[in-house]
Amino acid sequence: MTDATIEHGESVDEERRDFIHIATVAAAGVGAAAVAIPVVAQMLPAADTKAASSLEVDISKVPVGGEIRVLIGGKPFFVRHRTAAEIAAAEAVDVGTLPEPETDEERLRPTPSGEFNKAILVTSGACTHLGCVPVGPGGGNLGDYGGWYCPCHGSHYDTSGRIRKGPAPSNLPIPDYRYVSESVISISL
Amino acid sequence: MSGHESTYKPASGFTRWLDDRLPIVRLAHDSFVDFPTPKNLNYWYTFGGILAVCLAIQIITGVVLAMHYTPTVDEGFASVERIMRDVPYGWLLRYVHANGASFFFLAVYIHMFRGLYYGSYKAPREVLWLLGCIIFFLMIATAFLGYMLPWGQMSYHGANVITGLIGALPIIGEPIQTWLMGGPSIGNATLQRFFSLHYLLPFMIAGVVILHIWALHVPGNNNPTGVEVKEVKKDTVPFHPYYTVKDGFAIVVFLIVFAIFVFYMPTVLGHADNYIEANPLVTPAHIVPEWYLLPFYAILRAITFDIGPIDAKLLGVIAMFASIAVLFMVPWLDTSKVKSMRYRPVAKQFFFGFVACSLLLGWCGAVNPDDPVIPLGEDKLLVSYTDANGFVATAEFDAYEEAVAEVESLPADSGASISVQKAPAFRFVHLAQILTVYYFAYFLVILPLLGLREKPKNEPESIHKSVLGGHKSSDAALAPAE
Numbered sequence: 001m002t003d004a005t006i007e008h009g010e011s012v013d014e015e016r017r018d019f020i021h022i023a024t025v026a027a028a029g030v031g032a033a034a035v036a037i038p039v040v041a042q043m044l045p046a047a048d049t050k051a052a053s054s055l056e057v058d059i060s061k062v063p064v065g066g067e068i069r070v071l072i073g074g075k076p077f078f079v080r081h082r083t084a085a086e087i088a089a090a091e092a093v094d095v096g097t098l099p100e101p102e103t104d105e106e107r108l109r110p111t112p113s114g115e116f117n118k119a120i121l122v123t124s125g126a127c128t129h130l131g132c133v134p135v136g137p138g139g140g141n142l143g144d145y146g147g148w149y150c151p152c153h154g155s156h157y158d159t160s161g162r163i164r165k166g167p168a169p170s171n172l173p174i175p176d177y178r179y180v181s182e183s184v185i186s187i188s189l
Numbered sequence: 190m191s192g193h194e195s196t197y198k199p200a201s202g203f204t205r206w207l208d209d210r211l212p213i214v215r216l217a218h219d220s221f222v223d224f225p226t227p228k229n230l231n232y233w234y235t236f237g238g239i240l241a242v243c244l245a246i247q248i249i250t251g252v253v254l255a256m257h258y259t260p261t262v263d264e265g266f267a268s269v270e271r272i273m274r275d276v277p278y279g280w281l282l283r284y285v286h287a288n289g290a291s292f293f294f295l296a297v298y299i300h301m302f303r304g305l306y307y308g309s310y311k312a313p314r315e316v317l318w319l320l321g322c323i324i325f326f327l328m329i330a331t332a333f334l335g336y337m338l339p340w341g342q343m344s345y346h347g348a349n350v351i352t353g354l355i356g357a358l359p360i361i362g363e364p365i366q367t368w369l370m371g372g373p374s375i376g377n378a379t380l381q382r383f384f385s386l387h388y389l390l391p392f393m394i395a396g397v398v399i400l401h402i403w404a405l406h407v408p409g410n411n412n413p414t415g416v417e418v419k420e421v422k423k424d425t426v427p428f429h430p431y432y433t434v435k436d437g438f439a440i441v442v443f444l445i446v447f448a449i450f451v452f453y454m455p456t457v458l459g460h461a462d463n464y465i466e467a468n469p470l471v472t473p474a475h476i477v478p479e480w481y482l483l484p485f486y487a488i489l490r491a492i493t494f495d496i497g498p499i500d501a502k503l504l505g506v507i508a509m510f511a512s513i514a515v516l517f518m519v520p521w522l523d524t525s526k527v528k529s530m531r532y533r534p535v536a537k538q539f540f541f542g543f544v545a546c547s548l549l550l551g552w553c554g555a556v557n558p559d560d561p562v563i564p565l566g567e568d569k570l571l572v573s574y575t576d577a578n579g580f581v582a583t584a585e586f587d588a589y590e591e592a593v594a595e596v597e598s599l600p601a602d603s604g605a606s607i608s609v610q611k612a613p614a615f616r617f618v619h620l621a622q623i624l625t626v627y628y629f630a631y632f633l634v635i636l637p638l639l640g641l642r643e644k645p646k647n648e649p650e651s652i653h654k655s656v657l658g659g660h661k662s663s664d665a666a667l668a669p670a671e
Contacts, residue, residue, distance in 0.1 A: 040368075043368050043369070043371055043382065044367070044368055044371070045367060045371055045372045045373070045378070046371070046372075046378065049371065049372040049373075049376075049378060053373060069470050071469055071470065072373075073372055073373035073374055073376070074372065074373060074374030074375060074376045074469055075373055075374045075469075076469060076470050125470070130350060130353070131349060131350070131353055131472075132346075132472035132476075133469070133470055133471060133472045144606055144608065151472070151474050152472055152474060152475075152476070189373050
């Protein structure tokens with residue numbers, strides 16, 4: 001009873017009152033945080049959304065010189081079956097002259113036998129500039145380097161999906177994928 | 190103004206009974222009937238009332254549209270088309286809602302320019318201005334969320350670009366982007382939450398509007414002279430009937446123009462691309478927001494250079510948000526003691542420059558930033574090939590036929606290709622950069638410095654005297670007009 005004062009004819013213990021104030025605010029704060037966690041977390045990707053974040057693709061169905069485009073969780077990916085000339089063009093480039101130097105082989109993943117299947121190239125389908133989807137073999141324009149052309153702001157990608165010309169800052173990223181068998185790949189986000 | 194005595198007298202037994210328990214009729218009477226309002230308000234001051242009508246139109250049509258709309262990626266687009274084709278008067282409700290958003294922004298921009306011109310943000314109305322800025326920000330958020338709902342190509346890819354901007358923030362950007370979208374990309378989860386928030390935000394706007402009107406009624410209206418009310422009897426008239434009628438007339442004229450758009454050109458402010466269902470695999474060639482966000486989009490795209498470790502994309506995002514954030518600081522950036530630009534001859538010119546700057550930024554936002562404003566030469570065709578010695582050689586041509594002939598004349602192994610060599614030009618991106626500098630300079634340099642240096646003209650002594658013009662006394666005002 002150090003700070004006892006008289007209020008409304010009763011003696012008031014200020015320290016005890018302070019303790020009650022702090023305890024009340026602390027309890028309310030913890031309660032608010034406990035409520036905030038589910039309110040904020042409910043907006044994160046749901047379990048079914050996360051479960052749908054990988055896809056198996058049968059690469060034997062992709063025609064030579066063509067590509068298929070798949071959406072995984074709404075994101076576009078290209079699976080391209082390159083011709084021998086396209087592979088040769090991708091390998092012939094002097095890597096040192098590229099905006100983002102990467103050899104063609106660095107952009108491939110090994111098959112179960114440990115070899116590289118050079119015919120199949122898997123890349124992201126979002127232009128690294130502003131996320132537009134570039135045009136490819138199905139769209140009638142391969143750009144100046146025979147790969148992809150982004151119609152939004154004119155970025156040209158080569159047959160290895162590397163940026164060669166235009167405003168895009170980097171190569172089309174290679175997604176996380178692996179060969180399940182010689183003819184099936186599994187792409188994950 | 191608060192502090193003016195209530196003149197409400199309940200007329201019946203019921204209103205007396207109610208007045209003792211909930212004086213709501215008294216509140217309405219004191220706020221909108223017998224509220225002393227400066228007698229010199231011009232038609233620029235009617236946009237507050239017009240905006241209240243806009244908000245009501247948007248909420249009513251929006252609630253009705255929500256009865257027919259399905260917020261899923263599979264059915265969203267089709268349900269909007271069903272509203273347009275099958276729901277009785279659905280076409281009318283949707284066109285009113287879509288064009289209503291445009292007119293809401295048209296009115297709010299005029300309202301904001303009005304406030305900037307007459308210094309309505311200055312003491313004692315800073316909180317009033319801040320609340321207005323919050324309403325404006327909520328309006329932008331609501332419009333952005335709503336534009337996604339038809340699930341057309343522009344809806345999808347526009348939302349993609351804007352959520353991508355948040356992803357440009359370092360470290361926290363991508364987790365926040367994923368949290369906002371509810372998945373790795375824009376999808377069903379995004380559409381559903383955007384719909385929910387699009388329904389919520391207008392009611393939050395309505396709440397802030399109530400605070401805005403409250404903050405207006407404490408100091409009372411500013412007026413074109415910027416001189417505060419000195420004598421309520423001489424300087425003011427009651428809100429009703431003087432301003433209910435003036436506002437009412439302006440609202441009718443505004444609605445006539447609105448109706449011309451709704452009935453005769455309902456799609457002129459929209460994008461044809463948004464009548465194609467969203468397709469994540471096909472990007473529209475030219476992604477642009479609705480017209481009312483174009484100036485901010487132009488500022489975003491004007492930043493094409495890195496500064497130190499911050500790259501151009503992030504700088505653009507920062508500049509765009511800063512262009513809105515700077516509005517919140519205006520009451521403290523403008524150092525002038527004179528409110529109205531009527532009496533600030535230099536500031537007035539900078540102000541009209543600012544209006545022109547905003548409109549031109551809108552133009553820059555609408556076009557391809559690489560298009561020339563002033564071409565400085567003709568574009569050329571460049572044929573590049575590897576010559577016999579193994580060196581890269583180029584040749585320039587004006588005509589496509591000539592370039593093709595050159596390519597055909599070269600050996601097949603020379604790898605000849607044609608590309609366009611753009612002529613130097615003053616491009617829209619350059620114009621947008623200059624305008625962006627002026628936009629920020631107006632707030633951050635001109636308003637603070639000019640207030641200290643400018644010599645203002647003499648303000649009238651009072652609202653009453655300004656209304657009487659050259660006449661010295663109120664008796665003279667009664668003399669026959671010349």
